[in-house]
Amino acid sequence: MNNKPRIKLDAVSLVIDQNYTRAEASNNLGINPNMLGRWVKEADRDDGHAFRGNGRLTVLSQRLSKTQKALSSGVTILLKP
Helix, strand or coil: CCCCHHHHHHHHHHHHCCCCCHHHHHHHHCCCHHHHHHHHHHHHHHCCCCCCCCCCCCHHHHHHHHHHHHHHCCCCCCCCC
8 A cells, every 4th residue: 555645634633633533534434453453553743744745645645645635525425455
């Protein structure tokens, strides 16, 4: 899996800003909960400067955006790994 900065920031946002547990967020996104935990720690440590990169969206990032929109609208969706 290629971990782009946007994916990480969006995943961390689910935990920090939207109060999802790491288990819930990682399950919805199809990623390892320990990896998400590491991303949350990195984001806390770097004070908003974590995960710099080229900004191109990947398939996982697109799935994450779709998931976030669906979750915020109250729609339940199932993601395939």
